[in-house]
Amino acid sequence: MSLAAFLTPESHSTCRPVGASVLGQRLESPADIADITRRVWQDSMNVLQAPHIYSGVEMALWDLLGKRYEEPVYRLLGYDKAFAKQPYVVVPFAAVPEQTFERMRHIRQAGYRAVKTGWSGFGHGNIASDLSQLAAAREGLGADARLFIDAARIWGCDVVAAKRYCPLFDQFSIEWVEEPFDPTALNAYADFAAHHGRMRLAAGENIHSIQQAQQLLNIAGIGVIQIDCGRVGGIGAAKEIAQYADLRCARYINHTYTSHLALSASLQAYAGLERQDLCEYPMDPTSLSWSICREHLLVGGDGEVTIPNAPGLGITISLDDLQRYVVDLEIRIGRTTLYRTPSIR
Incomplete structure (x- = not known):
């Protein structure tokens, strides 16, 4: 469902795929994420799955930006x-x-x-x-x-x-x-x-x-x-x-x-x-x-959870573990392939 919402061909001006508002956009500052967000809400307002799929995309944007500037997202x-x-x-x-x-x-x-x-x-x-x-x-x-x-x-x-x-x-x-x-x-x-x-x-x-x-x-x-x-x-x-x-x-x-x-x-x-x-x-x-996560936010001796003081979200994905759960998928309209499961490595 989320992949379809990200890729589905445009129906009309407020029913565009989420990907159309994300791919190719500039990502250099938090303001750029805000601009992409506004674009998604405007152009995909009639795609009911849009908030769900964009939530994952938006989290990834913050993670990328944090890694670029070597700052945790909260900063x-x-x-x-x-x-x-x-x-x-x-x-x-x-x-x-x-x-x-x-x-x-x-x-x-x-x-x-x-x-x-x-x-x-x-x-x-x-x-x-x-x-x-x-x-x-x-x-x-x-x-x-x-x-x-x-x-x-x-x-x-x-x-x-x-x-x-x-x-x-x-x-x-x-x-x-x-x-x-x-x-x-x-x-x-x-x-x-x-x-x-x-x-x-x-x-x-x-x-x-x-x-x-x-x-x-x-x-x-x-x-x-x-x-x-x-x-x-x-x-x-x-x-x-x-x-x-x-x-x-x-x-x-x-x-x-x-x-x-x-x-x-x-x-x-x-x-x-x-x-x-x-x-x-x-x-x-x-x-x-x-x-699938290499690191975990473990509960400390004081009974509390500490947020990672590391670039981005501070968590890396174990691709080897993730690979075990990958399922091949293809989304095609006519002879046009919109999506095919890529290699994760």
Whole structure:
């Protein structure tokens, strides 16, 4: 899908391929990235995949520029220094509470002090079952750990159903609940924020523009905005949202569940904001996304993650490992080949 959006022939003036606004453009300064971004939003506004594919392109542009000037991306963004972040890991509920307890106990023993959990049927209305899962998670982690819930849009637009769970969130000290409603259900978010508390409500991973983030903060009234750099338009857009959230005394958090290359890109956007001290942290050492990166942002002895003080994003790709996952692909229209998988070496 992303390759098609990058290459697809022009339909009309606002339905051009993303590549037409990128390839051949000058890349000498952050201002050039801003110019390319404006061109993409103007010329590809009716290509619905454009924000997703351009997010990856934009991150690569920052990485290239940082390597050219031998500066980390956060400095090119205007930050003097990068502040370390406390990681939280994502650990879904298991099938039964006993297994959930063991999962959380293992995470605690591994040194993590913050966890986001949920899924596995949570929120479908069986409050007794959900209470047991929350109790197991809290017991396994310990009373002093930070615990968050991802409701995964389970309540749609039903604020009444969400409010039934507030006593459980209070009982087990759930710091915030993420995406209880559909991403565009602004009125539902506003109602729930007024009831449960602005700083106890998170959303944002599914949005794809700065303006949508501002609506979540201004209209929906949430206090925790969680942004995916790979969906919102890249590092520049994420930085603008992070600074906007910081000015409004809201919490900004990255949404990252893939590689540490993506993690580094996400952290650059709010590296210099000292008050924004929490990050979502992908920890699976057996996955594709882990193996393709030569370096990783490891958790230090102080329990925090430090952003690389290295050119660009500070992460290099292992081409040998990547090669194992390459799949041959060709995109052709008539007799014209638009794309063929290239050699990565």
